[in-house]
Amino acid sequence: MATFTVNGKDVTLEVPDDTPLLWALRDDLRLTGTKFGCGIAQCGACTVMVDGMPRRSCVTPIGTLDGASVETIEGIEGPEVEAVQAAWVGIDVPQCGWCQSGQVMSAVGLLRMNPAPTDEDIDNAMAGNVCRCATYVRIRQAIHDAADMLEG
Amino acid sequence: MKKWLMIAALAATPALAQDAELRAVGDFDDIEGEEVRSVALFEEMLKVIEHPRCLNCHPVNGGPTQGDDMTPHMPPVVRGDADFGAPGMFCTTCHGTQNVAFVTGDGSIPGHEPWALAPVSMGWQGLSGAEICAQLKDPERNGDRDLAELHEHMAEDGLVGWGWHPGDGRTPVPGTQEAFGEIVQAWIDTGAACPG
Numbered sequence: 001m002a003t004f005t006v007n008g009k010d011v012t013l014e015v016p017d018d019t020p021l022l023w024a025l026r027d028d029l030r031l032t033g034t035k036f037g038c039g040i041a042q043c044g045a046c047t048v049m050v051d052g053m054p055r056r057s058c059v060t061p062i063g064t065l066d067g068a069s070v071e072t073i074e075g076i077e078g079p080e081v082e083a084v085q086a087a088w089v090g091i092d093v094p095q096c097g098w099c100q101s102g103q104v105m106s107a108v109g110l111l112r113m114n115p116a117p118t119d120e121d122i123d124n125a126m127a128g129n130v131c132r133c134a135t136y137v138r139i140r141q142a143i144h145d146a147a148d149m150l151e152g
Numbered sequence: 153m154k155k156w157l158m159i160a161a162l163a164a165t166p167a168l169a170q171d172a173e174l175r176a177v178g179d180f181d182d183i184e185g186e187e188v189r190s191v192a193l194f195e196e197m198l199k200v201i202e203h204p205r206c207l208n209c210h211p212v213n214g215g216p217t218q219g220d221d222m223t224p225h226m227p228p229v230v231r232g233d234a235d236f237g238a239p240g241m242f243c244t245t246c247h248g249t250q251n252v253a254f255v256t257g258d259g260s261i262p263g264h265e266p267w268a269l270a271p272v273s274m275g276w277q278g279l280s281g282a283e284i285c286a287q288l289k290d291p292e293r294n295g296d297r298d299l300a301e302l303h304e305h306m307a308e309d310g311l312v313g314w315g316w317h318p319g320d321g322r323t324p325v326p327g328t329q330e331a332f333g334e335i336v337q338a339w340i341d342t343g344a345a346c347p348g
Contacts, residue, residue: 056245121238127228128246
């Protein structure tokens with residue numbers, strides 16, 4: 001049993017401690033915005049925030065989350081989120097969209113730590129988020145756009 | 153090309169270490185001459201130090217390598233200012249406080265608290281045993297440790313100890329941390345000599 005919060009709401013799950021957070025989010029809590037991609041922390045599609053930091057939910061056992069704060073694409077908030085959302089819509093970043101909730105989480109995580117990232121900063125922070133449609137150029141541009149919005 | 157040749161050379165060296173077993177301190181008692189015995193003990197230490205479990209996170213500049221064949225870390229990661237990855241993608245984005253077995257197949261993702269690269273000054277990849285030995289004894293490069301503190305790090309540090317319990321899919325370093333600590337202590341007691 002693990003007790004933590006998801007998008008600000010208390011959650012107690014009666015599942016084995018080694019259950020990945022991704023399974024709990026999608027199967028138990030029906031928060032399906034977070035996607036399964038590889039299951040081995042290689043693609044970034046399952047990225048959520050745990051205690052404010054990006055975290056691959058496919059390799060995060062529920063048993064390690066007691067007392068933690070989890071944010072998913074359905075509930076994440078704040079100025080960086082609003083800027084990223086506007087920037088993403090502004091230049092139509094997604095193509096198929098499968099990886100995008102993970103991309104958004106990593107972009108928000110970067111901007112929370114570095115509000116004015118360079119191309120290199122963006123590439124380093126986003127290197128673990130794979131996009132099979134290869135929208136990388138738009139992702140990088142949108143993060144710059146979001147940074148400009150935050151500055152303005 | 154030069155980079156790949158270097159990686160190939162690095163991959164070849166630890167393969168020897170992986171095959172070796174760690175000998176007991178008593179096995180060195182018959183070696184005559186304290187300095188010669190000390191060097192032999194250090195060379196035994198290298199079976200651990202030069203093992204991929206240790207070398208992978210002791211790179212000399214950029215990001216870590218991974219696996220028994222010491223391939224570049226995937227996904228690509230950089231060292232970062234704190235030896236902990238880039239802002240937005242710290243080591244803890246993927247590595248938790250413990251090894252986690254994949255639920256989708258064989259293997260696991262390694263983890264420990266803390267989980268980070270050794271500082272650049274403690275980089276080992278590509279160095280000779282003599283160079284590693286000199287570095288280990290140099291307080292300017294070893295985290296300002298004296299030999300007793302160096303022994304404590306080798307014999308008791310949890311992240312060092314992870315090397316003996318690396319999780320499914322990775323070869324552990326030879327022996328035990330306790331036996332390794334005894335060899336380190338014997339090396340110190342015999343003068344902490346370095347290979348020539």
